[in-house]
Amino acid sequence: MFSKILIANRGEIALRVIRACRELGVKSVAVYSDADARAPHVREADEAVNIGPPPSAQSYLLGDLIIEVAKKHGAEAIHPGYGFLSEREWFARAVRDAGLVFVGPPAEAIAAMGSKTSARTLAVANGVPVVPGTTEALRDADAARAAAREFGYPVLLKAAAGGGGKGMRVVHSESALESSLDAARRESKNAFGDDAVYVEKYIDGPRHVEIQILADMHGRVLSLGERECSVQRRHQKMLEEAPSIAVTPHLRHEMGETAVRVARGAGYVNAGTCEFLLDRAGRYYFLEMNTRLQVEHPVTELVTGIDLVEWQLRIASGERLPFEAKDIIPRGWAIECRITSEDTANGFLPSTGRIDYIHLPSGPGVRWDGGIETGSEIGLHYDPMLAKLIVWARTRELAIERMHRALLELTIEGVETSRDFHLRLMEDAEFRSGNISIQWLERRLPSLTSVAPPPESARAAVIAAVLLADRDRNRGVSLRADGDMADSALKEESSQSASHGWKQLARSEGLR
Numbered sequence: 001m002f003s004k005i006l007i008a009n010r011g012e013i014a015l016r017v018i019r020a021c022r023e024l025g026v027k028s029v030a031v032y033s034d035a036d037a038r039a040p041h042v043r044e045a046d047e048a049v050n051i052g053p054p055p056s057a058q059s060y061l062l063g064d065l066i067i068e069v070a071k072k073h074g075a076e077a078i079h080p081g082y083g084f085l086s087e088r089e090w091f092a093r094a095v096r097d098a099g100l101v102f103v104g105p106p107a108e109a110i111a112a113m114g115s116k117t118s119a120r121t122l123a124v125a126n127g128v129p130v131v132p133g134t135t136e137a138l139r140d141a142d143a144a145r146a147a148a149r150e151f152g153y154p155v156l157l158k159a160a161a162g163g164g165g166k167g168m169r170v171v172h173s174e175s176a177l178e179s180s181l182d183a184a185r186r187e188s189k190n191a192f193g194d195d196a197v198y199v200e201k202y203i204d205g206p207r208h209v210e211i212q213i214l215a216d217m218h219g220r221v222l223s224l225g226e227r228e229c230s231v232q233r234r235h236q237k238m239l240e241e242a243p244s245i246a247v248t249p250h251l252r253h254e255m256g257e258t259a260v261r262v263a264r265g266a267g268y269v270n271a272g273t274c275e276f277l278l279d280r281a282g283r284y285y286f287l288e289m290n291t292r293l294q295v296e297h298p299v300t301e302l303v304t305g306i307d308l309v310e311w312q313l314r315i316a317s318g319e320r321l322p323f324e325a326k327d328i329i330p331r332g333w334a335i336e337c338r339i340t341s342e343d344t345a346n347g348f349l350p351s352t353g354r355i356d357y358i359h360l361p362s363g364p365g366v367r368w369d370g371g372i373e374t375g376s377e378i379g380l381h382y383d384p385m386l387a388k389l390i391v392w393a394r395t396r397e398l399a400i401e402r403m404h405r406a407l408l409e410l411t412i413e414g415v416e417t418s419r420d421f422h423l424r425l426m427e428d429a430e431f432r433s434g435n436i437s438i439q440w441l442e443r444r445l446p447s448l449t450s451v452a453p454p455p456e457s458a459r460a461a462v463i464a465a466v467l468l469a470d471r472d473r474n475r476g477v478s479l480r481a482d483g484d485m486a487d488s489a490l491k492e493e494s495s496q497s498a499s500h501g502w503k504q505l506a507r508s509e510g511l512r
């Protein structure tokens with residue numbers, strides 16, 4: 001095992017890797033931008049190095065500088081987390097060329113999976129079903145028209161270099177094709193510096209089901225089962241589960257074998273994920289392979305008992321995987337909610353500010369993977385995902401109840417978050433039935449994000465509670481009774497409920 005590694009990331013995932021390092025007795029070096037000087041990952045790492053101003057292009061994306069820092073500080077390996085440099089082939093290569101270990105797949109495997117078109121080509125070559133469509137970028141609008149006619153509308157234009165749902169356009173008829181192609185190209189050029197776009201048949205009503213794999217350097221490639229990620233907004237995941245309600249043991253085995261075949265075909269090593277669309281008839285189609293740790297990896301950890309970050313590090317240091325496919329059987333149910341700094345009641349607008357109060361859920365089966373604390377400044381430089389709340393229980397129903405309970409315990413003051421949205425999701429009958437697809441949330445969104453006006457009696461209590469809370473904050477005392485007899489009764493009520501219920505109501509009333 002390594003004695004020291006550098007973590008080329010920030011936020012919750014940097015902390016997640018630091019935790020794995022500690023448990024393995026590995027020292028960690030954090031890097032940070034000026035905006036993150038007081039971030040938890042900086043404090044928790046054994047060493048921390050400032051690498052530049054807040055914009056990621058001037059800090060977290062400076063691969064060469066980060067490699068220099070790693071060498072100077074005696075780190076033997078670099079863990080890239082997700083996002084930032086994690087899927088840049090050149091970075092994986094530069095780390096290797098510098099005599100360090102990249103905690104991830106070989107640069108060649110990143111390259112093979114780096115573009116959706118080359119990944120599709122590789123999948124087809126390995127006998128893996130892909131979504132009907134082209135495997136080459138479209139030359140022009142005529143080529144797009146011909147392809148769309150062949151596969152039939154609606155079609156999806158997709159950026160070959162795409163990620164995070166960018167550079168994607170659903171096209172319902174030929175009249176909209178050319179303008180959508182231009183838009184997808186522009187968006188892709190801006191986001192990825194590459195305007196290659198191809199066509200896929202737009203599948204109606206599938207689920208997003210992905211398979212986690214682990215591969216060591218000695219030829220063992222294992223599937224750790226599936227995650228269901230169908231709750232999406234604008235092609236971006238908001239909630240993930242393991243296992244999937246739609247996957248039988250037989251299908252799990254089959255999809256797992258398929259993912260292993262893709263990984264072997266790419267010469268894959270370390271943790272990776274094959275994403276599939278699963279249609280109502282149980283047919284599945286390969287979408288792409290993510291050559292890194294996924295945001296949603298904890299749900300797999302909770303149902304398999306396998307620590308993926310620990311195994312990323314063990315594999316990168318040359319260890320063999322000690323388990324076999326037959327040892328990996330999902331146990332119970334795990335759900336993850338992404339807690340983002342977005343105003344879900346107002347079109348998911350990004351919310352910024354200082355976190356002036358945070359209360360974290362705890363108790364049986366609850367895990368919090370976060371990168372925030374009281375005093376954290378939430379700006380616009382980085383991804384709005386602040387944390388992940390993950391629960392485990394014996395069954396899906398119990399996991400939903402547990403998540404609901406944990407979300408009720410969670411209080412974050414200072415920025416708007418997706419907490420309330422997730423609460424309503426847990427209460428939603430359709431979500432609870434599990435009968436959902438990737439298009440479900442967009443249809444359901446209006447009813448999940450509209451806030452019912454509180455009754456008149458509650459309105460007065462809301463105002464009282466908020467005024468009291470503000471007064472106490474100004475005095476610098478907590479919400480607990482402080483001996484002011486005149487309003488102690490009301491204060492008692494506010495102390496019990498202000499931390500979530502009333503304040504949420506107050507906020508929805510526009511009082512804060």
Ligand code: ADP
Nearest residue numbers: 131162163164165166200201202203208235438
């Ligand atoms: P990205 O890399 O940008 O995340 P993906 O290829 O992983 O792009 O697709 C993101 C999401 O978009 C999928 O999870 C799915 O919900 C939707 N999607 C992708 N391809 C199709 C398709 N052919 N038909 C319908 N939905 C699709």
